[in-house]
Amino acid sequence: MATTTHTDAATREQYLQMHRWMCMAKALDDRMHILVKQGRAPFVGSSRGHEGIQVASTAALGADDWLVPHYRGLANSIVRGLTMKEWMLAVFAKAADPLSAGRNIPGGCFSYHALKIAPVSQVVASWIPKASGIAYAAKLVGDGSVTLCTFGDGATSQGDFHEGVNFAAVHRLPVVFVCENNSYAISVPIRLQMANPDVADRAAGYGIPGATVDGTDVPASYAVCREAVDRARKGEGPTLIDAKVWRMNSHTSEDNHLKYRTKEEIADASEHDPIMRFVAWLVERRWIAAEEAAKIQDGFDREASDAADWAEQQPDPAPEDALTNVFAAGRAQGASV
Amino acid sequence: MATRTQAPAATDEKLYRVALREALNEEMERDDSVYLIGEDIGKFGGAYRVTEGLLDRFGAQRVVDAPIAEEVIVGCAIGSAMLGLRPVVELMTINFSLVAYDQIVNNAAKIRYMFGGEAKVPMVIRMPGGAGHQLSAQHSHSLEVIYGLIPGLLVVAPTTPEDAKGMLKSAIRSDNPVMFLESMSLYNVRGIVPPGDYTTPLGKAALRRSGSDVTIVGVSRMAVLAHEAAKQLEEEDVDAEVIDLRSIRPIDWEPIVESVRKTGRCVVVEEGWSTYGVTAEIAAGVSERCFDYLDAPVRRLGGAQVPMPYSLPLEKASIPTSENIKQLVRAVVGK
Secondary structure, three states: OOOOOOOOOOOHHHHHHHHHHHHHHHHHHHHHHHHHHOOOOOOOEOOOOOHHHHHHHHHOOOOOOEEEOOOOOHHHHHHHOOOHHHHHHHHOOOOOOOOOOOOOOEOOEOOEHHHOEOOOOOOOOOHHHHHHHHHHHHHHHOOOOOEEEEEEHHHHHOHHHHHHHHHHHHOOOOEEEEEEEOOEEOOEEHHHOOOOOOHHHHHHHHOOOEEEEEOOOHHHHHHHHHHHHHHHHOOOOOEEEEEEOOOOOOOEOOOOHHHOOOHHHHHHHHOOOHHHHHHHHHHHOOOOOHHHHHHHHHHHHHHHHHHHHHHHOOOOOOHHHOOOOOOOOOOOOOOOO | OOOOOOOOOOOEEEEHHHHHHHHHHHHHHHOOOEEEEEOOOOOOOOOOOOOOOHHHHHOOOOEEEOOOOHHHHHHHHHHHHHOOOEEEEEOOOOOHHHHHHHHHHHHHOOHHHHOOOOOOOOOEEEEEEOOOOOOOOOOOOOOHHHHHOOOOOEEEOOOOHHHHHHHHHHHHHOOOOEEEEEEHHHOOOEEEEOOOOOOOOOOOOEEEEOOOOEEEEEOOHHHHHHHHHHHHHHHHOOOEEEEEOOEEEOOOHHHHHHHHHHHOOEEEEEEEEOOOOHHHHHHHHHHHHHHHHOOOOOEEEEEOOOOOOOOHHHHHHHOOOHHHHHHHHHHHHOO
16 A cells, blocks of 8 residues: 655654644543443543644644544544543543533543634534635634644535535635545444445535545645645635545444444455555654554553543532523523523 | 604614614624625525625625525524524524434533533524414414523513613524524514613513503514403403513512402413423413412413414414403303
């Protein structure tokens, strides 16, 4: 397998940083699976296989840009600055969880105002119109920010996808739509989702540019996303990117993909690990030694384990606070309403 | 050229929809973060002419003529509200808001809570409900209760031009999502609108008429009919007190309870279906809070339990009238 299809769009240091982010995401992902097996955490929605496009697309943003990720967007959030300890606070639903103060399923949604990660949703595709709204606000206020909106192939069957992308196209909003196309809507394969598996082909229908990229190819993904972000920033409107990836795990810990995927297919998916591919590319260029890459992963694995042990001991939200934040301050309405 | 022939009255009588327009105009003037989005609200001026003239005044970026796509109209409003704008959505009717129900319920109402209070959704969704125009089953229902159910939403239904303006201003300035329920049959109602900038608080019922024999609580336009019925009942020596609910969520229990404890009798009226309806909630709450004071069971009245028919006589037979309210009141007071 070719390690990349693209020449350099980023510097060596930027690529090495992307590698570290991918390793962090993998470490957290692996640790969550262990926690679920141990009965310490209730749920994991895995990002394994998606790290390449997630890191590449998010690295293409600036600090003042917005991220509207889907529920598999762990690596996106890490690039924005989410720490391992913070993530584990969310996994254990602790009071200090910065994503939701223990109110929301971990990975169900991401939200972190300080990191410009917008509150999204678990209802598939319903965040796409919101991303267009965020981009509309940016355009109205004129703050120059770009919004990155990510979703899976499953989301593209929803009406919200069409309405959100179309609206952004009509108003030439500064938004980049990235479909992380792992070819499964939970268990439903892409052939039962759409007659044309190339989501980017739909861009023409909206009058916007579309691009297809191998989402496990980090340099190629970064180049495509960078171009889309630049275009958005220049006021030239949205881009629809179809990034082909392979989902390496089950949809979530609530299902077993052996029920709907063959062993051969799952083995093939593991051959498309974006981290393996990216490390091979970095090694090929002598930017990192294989041993050094393994050491980095080991280090993050330990950090993820420590973060979990630490987070588990932090205080839970207080039951008497169960009704807070239903309404914005000054209009709090409790159970009697 | 037309010339003014009459001096303007000191306190103007205005149409309900003009009062709404004034509120939008003034709020957009005082706050650049307020913008409007909806179908046909620009050049066309809105299906009920509420937004007439606003496109010319504020431009296409702040008066967005949206595609027929309720999910993105509401979704876009939510996204931009999370970033600090104050969108005012117009949906053509509350019946079409069902298309955007997921955005409203699973998103607008829950975002603040789900994310630990981090986000605010200062958004208003304006939309009319109600029948009486032969628009049949998919344009005529009231459906207040489907939003009244939802924690995280403020749900109001102003019935006078004065309240329409004052409550819309409050809704726009609120940091919570507000479902602003107008009524098709009230747009052309005329009433006194105080001059200048004023706000009417959300979450408060209004006493429309004092009386000692029975309390009638009316929801949306039914508060207007209840008032008419009460005036007519005077001739029959029935002294009815009328409360305009105004706020469907939260419910302002205090004046209702105070009134029923005084009169000992209560009738609740809505245009929507009363089974599981707003009136069901009010009747249950009154029974819980006033049981020892009641001289008769709380009674409720709602629209016929059918998809609204098109035929005029059938439609008329499906909407509560002031005559229906009078009959129920007579039964409750034993006349």
